[in-house]
Amino acid sequence: MAAATSGPSRAEVLSLIRSLLRTAKSFSDYNIREYTKRRTVDGFRDNRGLSDAASIASAFSEGKSQLEVAKRQVNVYSLCGSRMKNIMEVEEQRNVYGSR
Secondary structure, eight states, X not given: OOTTTSOOOHHHHHHHHHHHHXXXXXXXXXXXXXXXXXXXXXXXXXXXXXXXXXXXXXXXXXXXXXHHHHHHHHHHHHHHSOOSOOHHHHHHHHHHHOOO
């Protein structure tokens, strides 16, 4: 089979999911960060059972486009996002540093 007709390799898929999760961690807003992580994991779980090379390649392509969107959104949110912390972030800090 030619490389153009075969789907992405396992290493490429793992690299994509790692990149998406790493990009998700870059969001300053807790809600958006958690939504992006959850959406990434759910998307990969939904596509786990794909066996057709064309559908795998299509899902991989969609994942790559979502990664580019997420990277752009990180930049946008860093410029105009809220600087106020979410209550979940405050609670996480309390749990890490102890109640004061």
